Amino acid sequence: ITWGWGAGEPYFHLTGSLFSTGRANTFTINCSGFDQHGVDPTVFQSVFNKKDFRPVINFSIPTRINISFTLSAILEVDAQLQLLTSFLWLKLIWNHPFISWDPEECGDIKKLTITAENLWLPDIFIVESMDVDQTPDGLSAYVSNDGRVVYNKPMRVTSICNLDIFYFPFDQQNCTLTFSSLLYTEESMLLGMDKEVWEIMDDSRDLGRTQGEWELLGINKATPKMSVGTSLFDQIMFYVAIRRRPTLYVINLLVPSSFLVAIDALSFYLPAESENRAPFKMTLLLGYNVFLLNISNLLPATGTSLISVYFSLCLSLMVLSLLETIFITYLLHLATIQPPLMPRWLHSLLLHHTSPRTHCPTVPQKENTGLGLISTHLSGLKEPGKLGGQELGPKEAELNGSSGLTRAQLTDLWVQFGHMMDNLLFRIYLLFLATSVTTVLVLWNT
Numbered sequence: 113i114t115w116g117w118g119a120g121e122p123y124f125h126l127t128g129s130l131f132s133t134g135r136a137n138t139f140t141i142n143c144s145g146f147d148q149h150g151v152d153p154t155v156f157q158s159v160f161n162k163k164d165f166r167p168v169i170n171f172s173i174p175t176r177i178n179i180s181f182t183l184s185a186i187l188e189v190d191a192q193l194q195l196l197t198s199f200l201w202l203k204l205i206w207n208h209p210f211i212s213w214d215p216e217e218c219g220d221i222k223k224l225t226i227t228a229e230n231l232w233l234p235d236i237f238i239v240e241s242m243d244v245d246q247t248p249d250g251l252s253a254y255v256s257n258d259g260r261v262v263y264n265k266p267m268r269v270t271s272i273c274n275l276d277i278f279y280f281p282f283d284q285q286n287c288t289l290t291f292s293s294l295l296y297t298e299e300s301m302l303l304g305m306d307k308e309v310w311e312i313m314d315d316s317r318d319l320g321r322t323q324g325e326w327e328l329l330g331i332n333k334a335t336p337k338m339s340v341g342t343s344l345f346d347q348i349m350f351y352v353a354i355r356r357r358p359t360l361y362v363i364n365l366l367v368p369s370s371f372l373v374a375i376d377a378l379s380f381y382l383p384a385e386s387e388n389r390a391p392f393k394m395t396l397l398l399g400y401n402v403f404l405l406n407i408s409n410l411l412p413a414t415g416t417s418l419i420s421v422y423f424s425l426c427l428s429l430m431v432l433s434l435l436e437t438i439f440i441t442y443l444l445h446l447a448t449i450q451p452p453l454m455p456r457w458l459h460s461l462l463l464h465h466t467s468p469r470t471h472c473p474t475v476p477q478k479e480n481t482g483l484g485l486i487s488t489h490l491s492g493l494k495e496p497g498k499l500g501g502q503e504l505g506p507k508e509a510e511l512n513g514s515s516g517l518t519r520a521q522l523t524d525l526w527v528q529f530g531h532m533m534d535n536l537l538f539r540i541y542l543l544f545l546a547t548s549v550t551t552v553l554v555l556w557n558t
Contacts, residue, residue, distance in 0.1 A: 139209060139210045139211070139212055140212055140213060140214065141155050141156070141211065141212065141213040142155055142213075143155065143213040143214070143217065143218035143219075143221070151224060156211075156226070156230070158210075159208075159210050159211055159230075159231075160230045160231075162210070162232075163230060163231055163232045164232070165232065166232060166296070166300065166301075167208045167209060167210055167232050168209065169209050171300075174296075174298065174299060174300050174301055174302045175206055175207075175234070175296075175300065175301050175302070176206065176207070176301075176302045176303075176304055177204055177205070177206045177234050177236065177301060177302070177303055177304070178204070178205040178206070178303075178304045178305060178306035179202075179203070179204060179205075179236065179291050179303055179304070179305065179306060179348055180203045180205075180305065180306040180307040180311075180312055181200045181201060181202045181203060181289075181312065181350075182200065182201040182203075182312070182315045182316050182319055183198060183199075183200055183312075183316040183320075183328060183331070183352065184199050184200070184201060184316065184319050184320060185198065185199040185320065186198050186324070186326040186327075186328065186354060187199060187268075189273070189275065189285065189325075189326060189354075189356075191275050191277050191280075191412045191413065191414060191415065192412070192413040192414050194272060194273060194274065194275050195242060195270055195271065195272065195273065196269075196270070196271050196272075196273040196285075196287045197268070197269070197270045197271075198268075198269050198271070198352075199266070199267070199268055199269070200266070200267045200269055200289075201264060201265075201266055201267075202236075202264070202265050202266075202267050203262065203263070203264050203306060204233075204234060204236060204262075204263045204264075204265075205260065205261065205262050205263075205306050206234065206260075206261055207258075207259050207260055207261070208231070208232075208255070208259045208260075208261050209259055210259070211255055211259045211261075212257060212258060212259050213257050214257070215257050218257070221257070222256060222257045223254055223255065223256050223257070224254070224255050225252040225253070225254055225255070226252060226253055226255050227250070227251075227252055227253075228251045228252055228253045228263060228265075229249075229250075231253055231255075231261065231263075233263065234293065234296070234301065235293055235294045235295055235296070236291055236292070236293060236303075237291075237292065237293075237294055238267075238269055238271060238289055238290060238291060239290040239291075239292055239338075239347070240271035240272045240273070240287075240288060240289060240290060241269055241270065241271050242270050242271060242272060243268070243269070243270040245267070246268060247265050247266070247267065248266070251263075251264075251265055269289070271287065271288075271289060273285060273287035273288070274287075275415075276415075277412045277414075277415045277417050278415070278416065278417055278418055279417070279418055279555060280356070280361075280411075280412055280417040280418065280419055281356055281358040281360075281361035281362070281365070281419065282356070282358050282555035282556060283355075283356055284329065284353060284354070284355045284356070285353070285354050285355075285356075286351055286352070286353050287351075287352045287354065288349055288350065288351055288352070289349070289350045289352060290338075290347055290348070290349040290350070291303065291347060291348050291349075291350075292338055292345050292346070292347035292348075293345060293346070293347075296345075297343045297344055297345055297346075298337070298344050298345060298346040301346060302346050303335075303346045303347060303348050305333070305348070309331055309332060309333050309350075312331055312350075313328075313330060313331045316328055316331065324357075325356060325357055325360070326354045326355065326356055326357070327354065327355055327357060328352070328353075328354055329353040329354060329355050330353045331350055331351065331352055331353070332350070332351040332353075333348060333349065333350050333351070334348075334349045334351070335347070335348055335349070336349060358556060361410065361419075362552070362556075364407065364410065365407055365410060365411075365419065366419070366422075366548075366552060368403060369400075369403065369422070369423065369426055370545065370548065370549070372396060372399065372400050372403065372426070372430075373426050373429065373430070373541070373544070373545060374545060375396060376393060376396050376429070376430050376433055376541070377538060377541035377542065377545065379392055379393055379396070379433075380433075380534050380537065380538040380541075384437075384440050384441070384444060384527075384530045384531065384534055385441070385444050385527075387441075389437050389441070390434065390437045390438055390441060393430070393433055393434045393437055394434060396430060397427075397430045397431065397434055400426070400427060400430055401427075404423060404427070418551075422548060425544065429540070429541065429544060432537070433537060433541075436533055436534075436537055440530040440533060440534070443526055443529075443530060444526065444527060444530055447522070447523045447526040447527065448523065
């Protein structure tokens with residue numbers, strides 16, 4: 113567009129290869145009166161009429177679109193559907209060769225806002241998006257005197273993200289946002305960066321409006337090409353790393369579960385022969401199942417997570433503890449009536465893991481009395497023992513593997529076996545709790 117004065121009135125006409133053949137390829141807008149009477153829409157009407165075409169002087173030259181965005185909020189991460197919902201402010205910058213004016217002749221105006229509907233807009237979209245673009249109507253674009261067009265638009269993006277929830281709630285996710293054109297190949301459109309990645313990252317952190325479940329860790333980029341048949345499209349891929357804030361889940365999931373398991377471990381201090389021990393463990397087990405039902409909505413609906421394995425181990429330990437209590441209670445009750453015969457291997461195990469003088473009953477010997485129970489059972493005595501005033505026959509003594517024991521001594525052996533079982537399971541509980549706490553601390557810090 114060239115302009116001048118004729119008969120005291122301004123005039124302009126189009127020159128250039130796109131509109132008409134002329135002596136120059138200059139497109140200058142007559143902006144007389146911009147600062148006094150506003151902008152005359154007829155000045156830009158020729159540009160508006162060509163909005164359906166890519167604005168270039170030579171169609172063999174691709175249009176370069178510079179992209180930047182600000183990730184202002186992470187709204188939702190759906191682990192079941194593998195979706196990330198975020199809010200972006202997308203910024204697109206390109207050069208419009210048919211728009212230019214001289215600021216010195218236009219009241220020193222260097223930038224105008226033009227309704228985006230009147231301009232050609234690049235069809236930039238996010239490849240991973242699973243939602244229809246809901247850009248509001250009536251947005252405007254900034255147009256500079258040198259033809260630089262800056263278009264900003266808000267976007268609520270629901271995109272596919274391959275989520276790995278194994279370390280839930282200490283998980284970190286790496287999602288991608290790939291910007292590309294739907295129609296223009298790399299011969300017609302090239303994509304570039306308006307800002308460096310670290311600037312995008314800083315702006316996203318500074319302008320972040322939410323302090324919810326997720327926090328932004330970092331943003332990186334790559335520039336792969338997308339091949340569709342024989343066509344090659346330019347694209348920019350951004351890797352968005354986010355991390356879940358685990359405090360909510362630690363307080364509502366891990367801490368109550370650890371308390372219940374710790375109380376169940378402390379129940380081993382109750383006497384094994386106590387009648388209240390089994391009901392107490394059953395109450396804890398019932399309470400733990402109610403706890404798991406209440407927190408089911410906080411756990412990932414799909415996939416295997418470390419916290420689900422933890423809850424399964426807690427439940428298994430509590431069930432095993434209850435079964436062990438029932439077994440020991442039954443065994444001790446049976447020992448008070450008629451002590452069952454003890455296998456030889458079990459008797460040897462008790463001798464190996466208990467102190468013969470303080471824990472295991474012994475039988476007085478005529479010789480080697482200092483060896484206690486070990487001397488008694490390793491000497492292979494064949495004499496029948498006494499069982500509460502009654503003698504054990506040779507056959508029973510052989511099956512029992514503990515020749516020469518009275519009923520009281522045999523009962524004490526079964527009681528000692530119950531204590532050994534309790535001690536073993538109690539140590540497993542302590543090891544499990546220590547491992548769980550250590551794992552939580554390591555995952556939280558890393």
